[in-house]
Amino acid sequence: MKLSKGNFSIRSTIKLLFNNSDLCSYCYNAFYPELNSVESKRSTISMEKKEKSLIFTIESVDITSFRASMNEIVSFGKVIDNTIDISENF
Numbered sequence: 624m625k626l627s628k629g630n631f632s633i634r635s636t637i638k639l640l641f642n643n644s645d646l647c648s649y650c651y652n653a654f655y656p657e658l659n660s661v662e663s664k665r666s667t668i669s670m671e672k673k674e675k676s677l678i679f680t681i682e683s684v685d686i687t688s689f690r691a692s693m694n695e696i697v698s699f700g701k702v703i704d705n706t707i708d709i710s711e712n713f
Contacts, residue, residue: 629684629685632682632683632684633681633682633683633684633685633686633689634680634681634682635680635681635689635693636678636679636680636681637678637679637681637693637696638676638677638678638679639676639677639679639700639703640675640676641675641676641677642675643675644674644675646707647672647674647675647676647677648672650677650703651670651677654670654677654699655670657699658670661695663688663692665683665684665685665687665688666681666682666683666684666688666689666691666692667681667682667683667692668680668681668692668695668696679696681693681696
């Protein structure tokens with residue numbers, strides 16, 4: 624998707640690294656439906672799975688929409704981290 628609003632755009636990549644490919648696959652499958660339900664004219668997030676990592680690419684037309692997209696990925700990462708902590712304590 625080509626985003627154009629002002630005189631600049633923002634593109635960033637975030638990579639989440641996992642200890643094993645199974646955990647990476649579980650997380651990919653968990654986040655995929657959520658990612659497809661989010662629509663915005665100001666920002667897009669794409670996700671790619673490679674071996675033991677999830678790669679998120681954000682493209683935004685302004686700082687506010689970029690921050691919102693970053694927050695969505697960070698929130699997802701926190702859920703993953705908390706879930707791993709809980710499962711390791713049982």
